[in-house]
Amino acid sequence: MNPTPLQNSLYGALPSASSSATRRHVSLPLLMDMHARGEKITMLTAYDATFAAAADKAGVECILVGDSVGMVCQGLPSTVGVSLDTMCYHVESVTRGLRRVQGTAWIIGDLPFGTYHESKEQALRSAVVLMQAGAHMVKLEGGGWTTETVHFLVQRGIPVCAHLGLTPQTVHALGGYRVQGITTESAATLRQHAQALQDAGASLLVLEMVPAALSAGITTELTHCPTIGIGAGHGTAGQVLVLHDMLGLNLGKTPKFVHNFMDNSSSIAQALQAYVYAVKNCSFPDNALHAW
Numbered sequence: 001m002n003p004t005p006l007q008n009s010l011y012g013a014l015p016s017a018s019s020s021a022t023r024r025h026v027s028l029p030l031l032m033d034m035h036a037r038g039e040k041i042t043m044l045t046a047y048d049a050t051f052a053a054a055a056d057k058a059g060v061e062c063i064l065v066g067d068s069v070g071m072v073c074q075g076l077p078s079t080v081g082v083s084l085d086t087m088c089y090h091v092e093s094v095t096r097g098l099r100r101v102q103g104t105a106w107i108i109g110d111l112p113f114g115t116y117h118e119s120k121e122q123a124l125r126s127a128v129v130l131m132q133a134g135a136h137m138v139k140l141e142g143g144g145w146t147t148e149t150v151h152f153l154v155q156r157g158i159p160v161c162a163h164l165g166l167t168p169q170t171v172h173a174l175g176g177y178r179v180q181g182i183t184t185e186s187a188a189t190l191r192q193h194a195q196a197l198q199d200a201g202a203s204l205l206v207l208e209m210v211p212a213a214l215s216a217g218i219t220t221e222l223t224h225c226p227t228i229g230i231g232a233g234h235g236t237a238g239q240v241l242v243l244h245d246m247l248g249l250n251l252g253k254t255p256k257f258v259h260n261f262m263d264n265s266s267s268i269a270q271a272l273q274a275y276v277y278a279v280k281n282c283s284f285p286d287n288a289l290h291a292w
Ligand code: KIV
Pocket: 045, 064, 065, 066, 067, 068, 069, 110, 206, 208, 230, 240, 242
């Protein structure tokens, strides 16, 4: 059987990851510079010290301490039950892990369900907890109603990553883990929300489970807010995956957009490097296999 383009790149020689000691600390200007130069940004979730250090060593620029921790580590049915205390514990663990190895990655902490919905003041209080635990940036889900909150946080010196498309905290309202932005109307709303979030000061935008053409269009339209795709095709400025998914560990059904990077890798370290390499050389995601 002929290898797919993705397999070809993974079977090829992997570049050795530059050691943390020789890399610059990842910062917002560095991420903006990468985007301006057309270099893809790599992001992975991590929830503990050891995996965070391993991802950093592999060259992953951004570590997302996602509220997916609820499903991956706590065995919850969705991310809805994750608390701010839980997020804080995991952000602290990741931060300590990176410090131990003099890691350089940018740490993003997810604001969990119910901790930024009440008011922008509540969002600020929750964001402060995550920033004091070690996060460099907070992520929150949704468009429209979140714009004012993003502006409020950014004005107070808290970098924000927005999240549109499939927003797992609202899975019950969305009727399941479904592709978003399929109709002309919903695609237009997504575009509007993305623009408004950039204008409000969001520095990164996760686009989850949206058609590849739509996410590529939004990526081009946004001038200073790089998009990070997950199940959104290869036209985004960067990619993110849930760590356990890309290592082939999943308690339920593996989403179509995931590739198991342990295939053809003899260690977790090699799988993490293969991910970085595949994102950088645009062989992952393959729109024919991992996108809509
Ligand atoms: O919580 C998480 O892991 C996320 C990613 C799926 C983007 O939000």
